[in-house]
Amino acid sequence: MAKACYIHIPFCESICSYCDFCKVFYREDLAASYLERLEQEIKQKYQGEVFDTLYFGGGTPSSLSPSLLKRLFSLCSLFSLAPSCEITMEANIESLTEEKIKMMKEFGVNRVSLGMETTVSSLQQVLGRPFSKESFEKTCSLLRKYGISNINVDLMYALPFETMEDLKTDLDFLCSLQVPHISTYSLILEEHTKLKIQKIKPIAEELDLAMYQEIEKRLKQEGYQHYEISNFSKEGYLSRHNLTYWKNEEYYGFGLGAASYLFPYRRGNTKSLTKYLQGEFSFSEEKVLREDAMDYEVMLGLRLMKGIDKKAFQKKYGVCLSSVYDYSSLVEKKVLKETSSFVALKQEYYYVLNEVIIAFLDRKRETVANKCF
Ligand SMILES: C[S@@+](CC[C@H](N)C(=O)[O-])C[C@H]1O[C@@H](n2cnc3c(N)ncnc32)[C@H](O)[C@@H]1O
Numbered sequence: 001m002a003k004a005c006y007i008h009i010p011f012c013e014s015i016c017s018y019c020d021f022c023k024v025f026y027r028e029d030l031a032a033s034y035l036e037r038l039e040q041e042i043k044q045k046y047q048g049e050v051f052d053t054l055y056f057g058g059g060t061p062s063s064l065s066p067s068l069l070k071r072l073f074s075l076c077s078l079f080s081l082a083p084s085c086e087i088t089m090e091a092n093i094e095s096l097t098e099e100k101i102k103m104m105k106e107f108g109v110n111r112v113s114l115g116m117e118t119t120v121s122s123l124q125q126v127l128g129r130p131f132s133k134e135s136f137e138k139t140c141s142l143l144r145k146y147g148i149s150n151i152n153v154d155l156m157y158a159l160p161f162e163t164m165e166d167l168k169t170d171l172d173f174l175c176s177l178q179v180p181h182i183s184t185y186s187l188i189l190e191e192h193t194k195l196k197i198q199k200i201k202p203i204a205e206e207l208d209l210a211m212y213q214e215i216e217k218r219l220k221q222e223g224y225q226h227y228e229i230s231n232f233s234k235e236g237y238l239s240r241h242n243l244t245y246w247k248n249e250e251y252y253g254f255g256l257g258a259a260s261y262l263f264p265y266r267r268g269n270t271k272s273l274t275k276y277l278q279g280e281f282s283f284s285e286e287k288v289l290r291e292d293a294m295d296y297e298v299m300l301g302l303r304l305m306k307g308i309d310k311k312a313f314q315k316k317y318g319v320c321l322s323s324v325y326d327y328s329s330l331v332e333k334k335v336l337k338e339t340s341s342f343v344a345l346k347q348e349y350y351y352v353l354n355e356v357i358i359a360f361l362d363r364k365r366e367t368v369a370n371k372c373f
């Protein structure tokens with residue numbers, strides 16, 4: 001079966017105040033050595049499977065200079081890519097030049113994910129990400145000029161000091177862009193970030209919820225399908241790569257801090273650039289029991305508005321979902337809705353997804369579950 005592949009490019013030209021991702025300041029010499037090691041890691045681990053999706057994430061992959069971008073694409077010739085492979089690259093508008101877009105198009109990149117976060121200048125200052133709306137529009141136009149119209153935009157909300165009016169300003173701009181996919185992120189104040197060190201307080205939970213509801217209402221009005229708890233898409237533009245994760249399917253992860261899931265192993269790479277550059281790629285390995293794989297299936301499947309695919313579950317594990325988990329009371333209480341094919345979260349409970357997941361997993365039928373293994 002075709003698999004997904006994630007490649008981590010950990011370089012950024014500036015570091016945002018909220019970011020906890022695995023990243024370092026861009027330096028051409030470090031990036032060049034990194035790509036050499038990346039090639040070595042791929043040669044060591046890749047077993048030749050066909051990839052249905054390829055995703056360059058970061059950090060900021062578009063921060064690579066044109067010559068290193070060329071190098072990155074040429075090392076991807078090691079892969080066997082399906083003819084219809086979805087190839088996504090994360091980018092930000094500061095580093096995405098016309099020259100790089102041309103190279104991306106030539107290589108086959110057919111989806112670009114742009115971090116917008118917010119257009120309100122006082123909030124941009126808090127995040128450390130200033131840019132003008134005009135430059136953002138210009139980048140979208142350039143991508144379309146080169147035939148890359150499958151664009152995702154990341155929107156952050158629940159930012160320190162953000163008001164509902166600020167969010168509406170961002171949504172107005174976002175909708176005017178007419179991009180086919182939008183990912184939304186409620187700010188998480190992560191340890192060791194500038195915002196956390198500055199002891200910035202989160203906004204009130206009620207406002208966070210009201211913002212989530214506003215986003216959902218507005219994007220639905222604009223014709224977006226809310227298909228995953230934080231993701232919206234126009235018809236036919238669901239993120240195929242991210243669906244691999246949410247459907248608990250297998251994927252390779254190469255590069256600093258990258259994770260992979262090749263059943264029965266979940267593996268993680270080192271987050272130390274020094275170690276990675278010394279050729280010490282791997283950091284952790286966990287053997288996933290079938291029982292745990294089923295729990296993952298539930299946790300991830302409930303993120304999808306369509307829900308957990310009961311037939312796929314039965315096919316993968318040889319048992320039906322309801323014989324492993326007794327979730328009937330959650331259906332009776334109208335927390336979940338069930339059809340012959342899916343079990344899904346009801347819209348009123350999207351905001352408390354984690355609590356529902358805990359309740360679902362708590363209802364594991366120990367005796368039946370044990371029989372499955
Ligand atoms: C890998 S990052 C983005 C790629 C690219 N470097 C950029 O910043 O545009 C993916 C997205 O995660 C979101 N994100 C990052 N840190 C976050 C945090 N602490 N809380 C909520 N969302 C966050 C942002 O929306 C960001 O665009």
Ligand code: SF4
Nearest residue numbers: 012015016019058059
């Ligand atoms: S949010 Fe993106 S650009 Fe900012 S530091 Fe993190 S990875 Fe880099």
